[in-house]
Amino acid sequence: MVRVVSRRLVQLSVTLIALMTLVFFWLRSLPGGPVDALLGERATPQTREALIRALGYDQPIHVQYGHFLKNVVTGNFGNSIRTGEPVTDVISRAFPATIELALAAIIIAVGLGIPLGYLAARHRGRLLDNATIVVTLIGISIPIFFLGYLLKDWLTQGVHLFPPSGRISTGADNTDVTGFFVLDGILTREWDASADALWHLVLPAVTLATIPLAIIVRITRASVLDVLDEDYIRTADAKGLRNATIRKRHVLRNGLLPVVTTIGLQTGALLAGAVLTEKVYNWGGLGTLITDSISGSRDYPVLQALILLAAVVFIVVNLVVDLSYAFIDPRVRVQ
Amino acid sequence: MRAPRTAIAAGVIAALTIGVAGCAESDRDNGEDQGNASGGTFVFAGAGDPKNFDPIFNDDGESFRPIRQMYETLVTHKPGTAELTGGLAESWSNDPTGKVWTFKLRQGVKFHDGTALDATAVCANFDRWYNMKGEAAQSQMIYYADVFGGFAGSPDAVYDNCKAQDASTAVVTMTKYKGAFPGAFALTAFSIASPAAIKQYDADTVTQNGDSFSYSAFATEHPTGTGAFTYGGWNKATGEITLNRNADYWGEKAKVDKVIIKVIKDENTRKQELRAGTVQAIDFPAPADRKALADEGYEVLERPAFNILYLGINQKNNPKLKDLRVRQAIAYALNRAQLVQTKGPGGSVVADQFLPDTVLGYAPDVQKYDYSVDKAKALLSEAGATGLTLNFYYPTEVSRPYMPNPQEIFTVLANDLQAAGIKVNGVPRPWNGGFKDDVQQFGKQDLHILGWTGDYNDPGNFVGTFFGRPKVEFGDDAMTEMFTAIGKADATVDQAAKRTAFEQVNRDLAAKWLPAVPIWHAPPAIVTTKEVEGLVPSPLTAEEFDTVSITK
Numbered sequence: 001m002v003r004v005v006s007r008r009l010v011q012l013s014v015t016l017i018a019l020m021t022l023v024f025f026w027l028r029s030l031p032g033g034p035v036d037a038l039l040g041e042r043a044t045p046q047t048r049e050a051l052i053r054a055l056g057y058d059q060p061i062h063v064q065y066g067h068f069l070k071n072v073v074t075g076n077f078g079n080s081i082r083t084g085e086p087v088t089d090v091i092s093r094a095f096p097a098t099i100e101l102a103l104a105a106i107i108i109a110v111g112l113g114i115p116l117g118y119l120a121a122r123h124r125g126r127l128l129d130n131a132t133i134v135v136t137l138i139g140i141s142i143p144i145f146f147l148g149y150l151l152k153d154w155l156t157q158g159v160h161l162f163p164p165s166g167r168i169s170t171g172a173d174n175t176d177v178t179g180f181f182v183l184d185g186i187l188t189r190e191w192d193a194s195a196d197a198l199w200h201l202v203l204p205a206v207t208l209a210t211i212p213l214a215i216i217v218r219i220t221r222a223s224v225l226d227v228l229d230e231d232y233i234r235t236a237d238a239k240g241l242r243n244a245t246i247r248k249r250h251v252l253r254n255g256l257l258p259v260v261t262t263i264g265l266q267t268g269a270l271l272a273g274a275v276l277t278e279k280v281y282n283w284g285g286l287g288t289l290i291t292d293s294i295s296g297s298r299d300y301p302v303l304q305a306l307i308l309l310a311a312v313v314f315i316v317v318n319l320v321v322d323l324s325y326a327f328i329d330p331r332v333r334v335q
Numbered sequence: 336m337r338a339p340r341t342a343i344a345a346g347v348i349a350a351l352t353i354g355v356a357g358c359a360e361s362d363r364d365n366g367e368d369q370g371n372a373s374g375g376t377f378v379f380a381g382a383g384d385p386k387n388f389d390p391i392f393n394d395d396g397e398s399f400r401p402i403r404q405m406y407e408t409l410v411t412h413k414p415g416t417a418e419l420t421g422g423l424a425e426s427w428s429n430d431p432t433g434k435v436w437t438f439k440l441r442q443g444v445k446f447h448d449g450t451a452l453d454a455t456a457v458c459a460n461f462d463r464w465y466n467m468k469g470e471a472a473q474s475q476m477i478y479y480a481d482v483f484g485g486f487a488g489s490p491d492a493v494y495d496n497c498k499a500q501d502a503s504t505a506v507v508t509m510t511k512y513k514g515a516f517p518g519a520f521a522l523t524a525f526s527i528a529s530p531a532a533i534k535q536y537d538a539d540t541v542t543q544n545g546d547s548f549s550y551s552a553f554a555t556e557h558p559t560g561t562g563a564f565t566y567g568g569w570n571k572a573t574g575e576i577t578l579n580r581n582a583d584y585w586g587e588k589a590k591v592d593k594v595i596i597k598v599i600k601d602e603n604t605r606k607q608e609l610r611a612g613t614v615q616a617i618d619f620p621a622p623a624d625r626k627a628l629a630d631e632g633y634e635v636l637e638r639p640a641f642n643i644l645y646l647g648i649n650q651k652n653n654p655k656l657k658d659l660r661v662r663q664a665i666a667y668a669l670n671r672a673q674l675v676q677t678k679g680p681g682g683s684v685v686a687d688q689f690l691p692d693t694v695l696g697y698a699p700d701v702q703k704y705d706y707s708v709d710k711a712k713a714l715l716s717e718a719g720a721t722g723l724t725l726n727f728y729y730p731t732e733v734s735r736p737y738m739p740n741p742q743e744i745f746t747v748l749a750n751d752l753q754a755a756g757i758k759v760n761g762v763p764r765p766w767n768g769g770f771k772d773d774v775q776q777f778g779k780q781d782l783h784i785l786g787w788t789g790d791y792n793d794p795g796n797f798v799g800t801f802f803g804r805p806k807v808e809f810g811d812d813a814m815t816e817m818f819t820a821i822g823k824a825d826a827t828v829d830q831a832a833k834r835t836a837f838e839q840v841n842r843d844l845a846a847k848w849l850p851a852v853p854i855w856h857a858p859p860a861i862v863t864t865k866e867v868e869g870l871v872p873s874p875l876t877a878e879e880f881d882t883v884s885i886t887k
Contacts, residue, residue, distance in 0.1 A: 031769035040394055041787065043477050046485070051474035055546045064546070071545050079547035083386055086549070093572050149603065157610050164607035168573060170378050170614065171595050175362040176572060188361040282599050284574055292600075295732055296383075298767060301547050 005319070012315050016308060023307050024068055027300055028061065034081045034298040055081075068304075078301035080293075087305045090289065095309075096179030097167060098285030101277070102270035104205035109212040110263060117220025117259075118252070124225060132217060139214030148207045148280030155203065162203050165282035169196050204281040208274050212266040219262045224255040257329060264321030271317070272310035286310075374580070374591040375885040377867070380605045380617040381596050385576065388566065389538055389554035390526040391464055394477040396876055399523040401576050401596055404880055405447070406526035406560030409438050409457065410517055414871040414882070417641060417693050417792040419517060423452060423527055423561065424505075427520070433512030433828035434495075436520075440503040444585045446529035447565045454499030459530035461497040461507060463539065471548050472541040478524035478790070482515050514799070514825035514833070518791035523877065532559035563589045563881035574598035578880075590869065590884035602734075609633065609862060615885065616863040616870065622680035622739050625860060634863045637682040640691045640856035641874035642737040643797065644786035646748060647774070647851045651810030653781050655720040662849045664714035665782075666704035668755035673706075674747050675855050680739055682860070686853035688841045689798050693874060695830070696794035696837025701845035704852070711755035724758040728773060728780035733766030736859035736876070737786035744784060744854075778807040784854070789875065794837040795825045802850055809850045817848045 035051050043051075052058050056067065071078060077087040120132040156164040168174055168181050174193035177184045182201065185194025227233065228251060236246045271286075278287035290306050293299035385398035390406055393399060411422035421427070424438035444452040464479050466487045473486055485491040495508045509516075519525070533539070536553035553559070558566045563584045567577030578594040597614055599605045605617040606624055610631075620628060620635070629635045648665065650656045671685045687703050690696070715721050729745035730738075738744065742763070749759040762780070764770035773779045785808070789796055795803065803821040805812030820843065824836035844850070861872055869882040 032765065032767045032772060036771050037767045039477060042394055042481050042790075044480050047474055047477055047480040050470040054470040054474050054543065054548070057546070067545060076545065078545040079549045081547045083384070084541075084547065084549040084555075086544075097572070152604075152607055156607060160611055163613060164611045165599065165601075165604045166573065166597075166608075166613075170573075170575060170597050171376060171577075171593075172573075173362070175360070176570075179572065190361055279601055280604065282574070282601060282604050284572065288600075292384075295765075295767065301545065 004323075008315075008319050012312070015315065016311060019311050020069075020072060020304065020308060021065075023304055024065055025061075027298075027303060028064075030298075032298060033057070034300060037297040038081065072304075072308075077305040080302050081299045082297040087301045090302055091286070091305055091309060093179060094285050094289045097283055098271060098274070098278075098287065100167075100180050100182060100201065101204055101208060101274065101283060101285060102267065104201050105208035105212065105270055105274075106263065106267050108205055108209040109216050109266070112209075113213045113216030114220050114256075114259065117217040118224055118255075120217065120221045121224035121228065121255075129221075132221070136214035136217045139210045142210065144207060144211070144274075144276040145280060147210060148204075148277060151203050151207060152280070163200050165280075167197060167200050167283065168193065169200075172196060204277050204283060207280070208270065208277040212263075212270070215262060215266065216259060220255065220259050223258045224251060227251050227255040230254070253328060257325065260324055260328060261321055264317050264324075268314045268317035271313045374589070375887075376593040376595060377591045377616070377880060377883050377885060378595045378597055378614045379880070380599045380608055380614040382598075382602070382605070382619050383600060384574070384598050385569075387550045387554035388558035389550065390524050390528065390560075391467075391479060392472070392475040392541075392550065392554060393524060397598075399877070401578060402526065402558070402560075403523050403562070403877060404564040404578050404594060405558050405562040405566055406523070406528060407562050408521050408523065408526050410520040412521055412792075412873065412875060412877060414879070415639070415873060417639075417789070417874050419521060419792065422521070423457070427517060429517070429828075431828065433516070434509045436507045436509070436516065437500075438505045438507070440505060441585065442503060444561050445583060446532065446561050447559045447581065448529050448532050450529055450531045452527065452561055453502045454505040455502075456530050457505040457527055458497035458499050458507075459533075460525075460527050461494060463530075463533060464525075465492065465494045467539060469541065471543050472539060475541065475548070476524075478519075478522055482513070482519045482522070482525075484513075512826060512828050514795040514827070515791070515793055518793040518796070521791050526560060528553075529559040532557055561585070563879070564594060567593065584881075587881070589881040591880070594880050594883075606862075609864065612864070615867050616861055618861055618876075619734075619736065619859055620862045622678075625681045625862070628862050632865060634865065634867070635681070636861045636863065636870065636872040638858045638860065638872040638876060639693060639874040640682070640684065640858040641693065642786060642788040642858075643686055643689050643691070643856060644737045644744070644784065644854040645686075645689065645801075645851045646854055647780075647783045647785055647808055648849075649778055649780050649782070649808065649810035650850075651778055653723075653725065655718065655723055656725075656781060657811070658718045658720065659847070659849060660714045660718040661720045661723070662852075663704065664711040664718070664720070664755065665752065665757070666849065666852045667707045667714065668711035668757065669704075669748060669751045669852060669854070670706040671854055674744070678740060678743050678747060679855055680857050680860065683855050683857040686856050688845060689801060689851075689853050690789070690794055690841070691856050691874075694789065694792055694794055694797060695834050696798075696824070696841060698838040698841040701842050703845075708755050715756060721756060722758070723756075724760060725752070725781040726760045726762055726779070727752075728762045728764060728770065728783040730766040730770040730784075731763045732768070733770075735786060736788055737855075737857050738784065739857070741784060748784070748854075775806070775808050778810050783808075786854075791875070794833075794840070795821075798837070798840060798844065799825050802844065802848070811850070814848060814850065817843070817850070 079086050080090050116132055120129040123129050152164050155161045175188045177187050181197035182194050233250055236250055275287035275291055278285050293302040381397055381400055383397040385401055386393055388402055390402050408422045409424040410419050413420045423441055425441050426439045429436050467473055484493040493509050493513050495510045497507045500506050536557045537551045538553035540551050542549045563581050564578035565581050567579040569576045576596040580589040580592050602621045608614045609617050625635050648656055648662055655661050675683045675685050688701050730741050749761055752759050764773055774783045799821055802817055820840055824840050827833040827836050863870055866885050868884050868886055
């Protein structure tokens with residue numbers, strides 16, 4: 001296992017360097033750039049030139065690339081071009097917001113998805129099964145953007161069941177310990193802050209959960225159906241095992257393997273930032289950061305670090321998924 | 336085997352949680368703070384993050400919004416107008432050459448750090464700007480470079496020196512007269528900051544790190560001005576900037592205890608927060624929402640127009656466009672009245688010149704081009720320009736106060752031009768991804784839409800910005816007559832003579848030069864709940880929150 005992990009780590013660093021190189025050149029080949037985004041309409045040509053020189057954009061691209069590589073290798077990701085804050089600060093502020101949201105969404109998706117998919121499979125062809133198929137189809141096909149606004153219009157306007165946006169009430173004097181507002185409330189025993197943060201989390205998490213939920217339901221259903229048809233289930237049944245034992249030990253354990261892969265991939269996608277959900281709910285996580293940095297200010301340092309982070313998250317999540325196979329099914333030995 | 340593993344995991348997590356919980360302390364003051372005075376909290380939803388809080392390093396409205404509450408300028412505007420009035424200076428005057436400006440300062444004004452605002456402090460600010468070192472810092476001083484020409488050692492520098500004649504008299508001497516003054520003294524970028532704080536928090540140090548900068552503690556944590564509010568922090572995780580009432584303010588003190596500026600970038604979400612009652616005012620509502628919100632009982636405060644949207648004409652690529660008659664035909668072809676009605680935000684008006692009527696030099700009698708397809712067609716055939724095809728560049732991924740919906744504006748204008756027999760080849764370009772480069776650097780377009788929001792009450796800030804010097808955007812560096820006339824008008828010291836000169840410039844722009852077609856003045860609005868009183872919308876989007884009160 002140590003060997004597997006270390007080999008993966010080598011693969012990881014090669015992938016990352018290649019990716020960073022690509023991103024570096026790709027960003028700079030786009031029309032426009034941070035200079036124009038920063039200067040606005042009032043800058044004189046002299047100011048423009050001064051800024052280009054100060055940012056080092058007057059140097060040949062390979063020189064810029066050299067600086068960039070050197071900085072990345074030494075762990076210096078630079079500062080946000082817009083606010084001047086270190087990129088690591090910007091990202092470590094946004095990351096907890098995204099993790100909080102993604103975790104909540106995955107908990108909803110898994111918590112509802114696996115039981116629903118399992119039940120649908122057990123009642124194949126009956127009302128529950130058909131209803132599940134229809135509902136999940138809607139779940140997959142409804143645009144997040146639309147659903148977000150719809151939920152907000154129903155539940156935050158007129159009837160104020162939930163707040164329309166944000167992670168906590170405006171002006172809340174919660175104590176920021178870890179950046180995870182729900183957890184912070186628990187740690188500092190500011191229970192009201194925790195409850196407030198949870199209350200703000202409901203709608204975005206539900207919105208974000210719809211697609212993974214639908215996918216998990218469908219994969220679970222299909223996978224459980226496959227397993228139910230297997231000979232070993234018949235054998236288990238024939239040798240007189242109790243139904244509950246068959247379900248727990250044979251159906252679920254075998255049926256869950258593809259589901260775990262799906263959950264892993266979905267989590268990876270959510271952690272890299274849920275652009276649309278975050279925009280609709282003014283969430284302030286990585287998704288917001290990535291849209292702001294690309295369409296707003298062409299904030300190269302932030303963008304580069306974000307893409308690197310997204311890649312790392314994906315690769316790590318995949319690794320964890322692979323390793324978790326061994327725990328679910330002892331027959332699978334990590335090679 | 337299974338159960339123990341789960342149990343161990345649970346145990347570890349529990350232990351960790353308890354361990355961390357042991358360390359975490361609540362920051363709360365147990366409800367003792369902000370108790371009694373209770374003017375309440377005013378929550379205002381802005382549309383974007385500020386950059387930092389050092390006035391001189393900023394140039395955008397979202398940064399200026401909080402800055403304006405904390406700092407003050409020598410000269411300011413009467414609430415709700417673009418008219419100049421005394422700010423930190425009770426009065427000001429200039430000598431006949433327009434080079435020497437004398438400011439009589441208000442007495443008893445203190446910065447938030449307790450130091451006094453006097454002539455020495457004012458001069459320290461001017462000297463600081465002029466002597467700023469390093470391209471990193473200088474390149475962030477966009478308004479300074481624009482108004483004051485250059486820094487110490489530059490032959491273009493407009494600033495010469497500042498002398499404290501006595502404690503309350505500051506005399507600023509320029510190397511030459513500039514039309515921007517006195518209006519430009521009211522620019523938020525030229526707010527007066529505490530010299531002690533500037534020094535203590537190392538304000539001038541803009542540090543370079545790779546291809547980016549970082550700002551000083553003064554700009555990020557310790558902004559120190561004289562304004563009616565003091566800095567209360569910027570919570571970046573929640574996007575909230577807190578401003579506290581300055582109990583030692585020299586003038587009438589703020590009515591609310593606290594202002595929270597909440598950044599909500601999505602206009603639809605701003606509206607929903609307003610309706611949910613979680614914010615009390617929102618900036619830049621979608622034009623389409625204004626009426627609905629007004630019907631629901633919200634106050635829609637329209638700012639007096641101080642901007643312009645124009646259809647720019649580049650004379651370089653298509654020789655036909657050098658012909659005034661062709662440009663006039665374009666002007667006649669546009670049904671601007673209808674455009675204002677169908678696509679303009681509430682309160683928009685058709686523009687017949689490039690500045691609003693509140694600005695010095697506005698001429699009521701310029702040549703107007705009322706919609707007439709026949710006149711357009713006649714002029715085109717007279718000029719031998721029938722069957723003209725033009726590349727019309729318009730921006731995407733952007734919404735500006737003067738241009739909330741560029742794509743729709745383009746569609747309407749293009750249809751009008753087609754109806755007059757001009758073929759339009761529409762070229763969409765992302766605002767930050769090619770539009771500004773293509774239009775202002777490379778001049779690829781024949782036509783384009785663009786606009787401007789004024790900074791201060793000066794015609795040079797409008798027509799001078801667009802047409803005062805050769806610009807790629809309009810593709811003609813041969814309109815020397817126009818540049819000379821504007822330059823001369825701008826250099827006129829006497830205000831009455833300046834007015835006359837600019838009135839003539841505006842007449843000639845419409846009748847003789849027509850380098851672009853003015854489209855509309857479209858005021859952006861603020862929407863507030865009924866509880867909010869005393870918020871005065873400013874044409875310069877320079878609202879001050881000290882007059883705001885919340886009624887329950």
